[in-house]
Amino acid sequence: MRRVFFGLEVPFSVKQRLLAVQTDINGARWQGRHQLHLTLAFIGSVDDAGLETLRRAACRVTAPAFELRVQGLGVFGKPDHPRNLWAGISPEHPVIELHERLTDSLSGAGFAQEKRRFRPHITVSRFRRNAGSVASLLDAHGSTGFGAMAVTEFVLYESTPGAGGSVYTVLDRFPLTPSLDETDPSGQ
Template sequence: MPKLFFGLEIPETIKPDLLRVQKPVDGARWQNEQQLHLTLAFLGQVDEHRVALACDLARKVTAPPCELDVRGVGCFGSPDHPKILWAGVTPEQALSELQQSLAAQLISGGFKLKNQPFKPHITLSRFRARAGSVAAMLKAHENTAFGTLPVNDFVLFESTPRPEGSVYTVLERFVLAH
C-alpha cells in the first residue's frame, strides 16, 4: 500500500539556501535536497485501487496560480525541544485556498487527511526525542529570504521509506487554472 501526500515541489533555485540553514543540533534529521517540499494534504497509506480516485479528485481542484515568498524559520514544539524546524511561506492565504479546495475534494471522496489544521511550511529537519535547542537558529534566520516559490501546479507524491530517509516520487502533476 503506497504512502501518499499532495504537495508542492521546491524550485532548484532556492534549495541551496534552505540547506545552508543546517547546523549540528542534537537529534536533528535534516532533509536532503530531494526531500524538500511543502505538504498540502497527507493521505498516509492508501489502497492501490484508491490512488486513481485521489488523482480524479485532485483534477477538480479550483485555485489560481500564485507566488510565495519563502522567508524565515520557525519550529513546531518549543525552541528548546523542537519537533520540526521549518521555513515559512507568505502570503499564506492564497496557499490556504488551494489547500482547502484540495482538502474538500479529497474529503468528499472519503479520504481522511492527516495534517489538520493546515500550517504551510517547508520542513527542514525532524527531531528525535532528545532534541537540542534551535533558539539561536531561529534568531539567526528569523528574516532570512530564501527566494520565491511559484505555485503553478501541485503534485501527488509517493513516500518510500529508506534507511537514509524517505524518497519522494512524483506520481502525477496537477496544473492550476488561470
Template sequence: MPKVFFGVEIAPDIKQRLLNVQAPIQCAGWQSSEQLHLTLVFLGNVPEGTVPGLFDSAGSVSAEPFELAVRGLGCFGSPERPSILWAGVCPETPVVSLHRQLLETLVAAGVRVDHHNFKPHITLSRFGRGAGSVQRLMEEKSEESFGTMAVNAFVLYESTQGPNGSVYTVLKRFPLN
C-alpha cells in the same frame, strides 16, 4: 498500501538556500534536497486501488497560479526542545485556499483525510529525543528570505522508506489554471 500526500515542489534555487541553513544541532535529522516540499494534504497509507480516484479528485481542483516567498524559520515544539524546524512561506492565503479546496474535494469523494490545523511550511529537520536548541538559529534567520517562486502546480507524492530516510516520488502533477 502506498503512503501518499499532496504537496508543492520547491524551486531548486530555494532548496539550495534552505540546505545552507543546516547547522550542527544535537539529534537533528536534516532533510535532503529531494525531501524538501510543502505538504498540502497528508493521506498516509491508502488502499492500492485508491490512487486513480485521487488523480480524478485532485484534477477537479481549480486554483490560480501564485507567487510564494520562503522566509524565516519556525519550529513545532519549543525552540529549546523542538520536534520540527521549518521555513515559513508567505503569503499563506493562497496555500491555505489550495489546501482547503483539495481537502473539500477529497472529503466529497469519500477519502479519509487528516483534519489537523494546517500551518503552511517546509520541513527542514526532524528532531529526536535530546534535541538541541534551535533558538539561536531561529533568531539569526528570523527575517531571512530564501527566495520567491512561482507555484504553477501541485503534486501527488508517494513516500517510501529508503536506506537514507524517506524517498518522495511524484506520481502526478496537477497544473493550476
C-alpha cells in the same frame, strides 16, 4: 499499497538556501535536497483503486497559480526542545485556499482529512527526543528570505522509507489556472 500525499515542489534555488542553514545540532535529522517540499494534504496508504480515485479528485480542483516567498525559520515545539524546524511562506492565503479546495474534493471522494489546523510550511529538520536547541538558528534566520517560488501546479507524491529518511517520488502533476498575465502577454 502506496503511502502518498499531495504537496508543492520547492525550486532548486530555494532548496540550496534552505540547505545552507544546516548546522551541527544534537538530534537533528536534516531534510535532504530531494525531501524539501510543502505538504498540502497527507493521505497515507492507498491501493491502486484508491490511487485512481485520488487522481480523479485532484483533477477536479481548480485554483489560480500564485507566487510565494519562502521566508524565516520557525519551530514546532520549543526552541530548546524542538520537534520540527521549518521555513515559513508568504503569503499563506493562496496555499490555505488550495489546501481547502483539495481537501474538499478529497473528502467528497471518501478520503478523511486531518483534524488539526493546516499550517503551510517547509520542514527543514525533524528532531529526536534528545534534541539540542535551535534558538541560535531562529535568531540568525527568523526573517531570512530564502527566495521565491511560482506555484503553477501541485503534485501527488509517493513516500517510500529509506535509510536516509523517506524518499519522495512524484506520481502525478495537477496544473493550476494560469494568471491573466501568463495567458495574455499584452495584458488585454
